[in-house]
Amino acid sequence: RKNFIMAPGPTPVPPEVLLAGAKETIHHRTPQFLKIIEQTLEEAKYLFQTSNRVYVFVSSGTGAMEAAVTNLVNPGEKAIVVVSGKFGERWKEICQAYGINVVEIALEWGEAVTPEQIEKALKEHPDAKVIFTTHSETSTGTVIDLEAIAKLTKDTDKILVTDAVSSLVAEPLKMDEWGVDVVVSGSQKGVMMPPGLAFIVLNKKAWEVVLKNKCPKYYFDLRYYDENYPDNPWTPAVNMIYMLNQSIKMIKEEGIENIWNRHRILGEATRSAVKALGLELFSKRPGNVVTAVTAPQGIDPKKVTKIMRDKYGVTIAGGQEHLANKIFRIAHLGYVSIFDTITAISALEFTLHELGYPVTFGKGVAAAMEVFNREG
């Protein structure tokens, strides 16, 4: 059976990327490897639209989140954390694990924080130096207006950190131009790689805070990564660096603006399809990464994901935590074309029909095709 991953990570990996990993593992302190990692990290700046160094960890995305917290805030200090989904909650949990005093901007899941809400929190808590946000909240399919938020912190001493684990390469993100101070991400989403690498990028303002930081840490102490750059202070994931090199090459070939646009169109088509099927979107500010759909009355979203995967080979994601019985999520992330989306929508139509929801076959697919046709 043929499988389709339409979940927001891990995402499909192109064969060229997989093959790039299937090469001899060389020693990581050799001049050959140093040349490869140096070139790869240089090229990786393009993904973030930055001229700052990209540091790579052998970890999942959460490792880079932990690195951001432990390198920027000291235990006992205040930090503002936006929580409107599972990954905002993760920022909060990491901060709490290190004894950081969390000022939470708590929103309903599915809402997007506004610049006004951030501005208010910054005014009320002038002693909070760092603010943690989630660019694309994968658990709810919601994107924040990061550009507008960065305008509030850009010319101040506040450090704006964003989790771009699911948004990198899928949502427009211009780190330098917008003035985002710290961006973290991972390999298994828009970057079209398997899970296993995480990234962190910091600008000069953030780096000055890092140099003064005293929070206990070791593996993720960025000073070691900087001293050893472009090599890794520990053993880097040699074969994954080969893969990263290849995926960046493919991203450059397509062009990041074109990729953002492809994701935008896939998102619009998916939203249009589910609406045509009479379903409701869960997110108040949906974006290019994943479409969260509220399961209709009487339909169990866990059954939707199960039938789609077991019967049709289409893996979508369910809802997390209290949303488990409420939503399902269809991603359009990474190495995905219009035909992957059409496949997912047609599998959804079959599945909903099987669960007793009234479906006119092809209605969702037609709506998606109309979007693709209109967008060229």
Ligand code: PMP
């Ligand atoms: N943040 C966001 C927005 C994510 O989507 C994810 C992964 N779903 C993470 C953080 C955590 O990444 P990982 O599972 O790679 O640790």
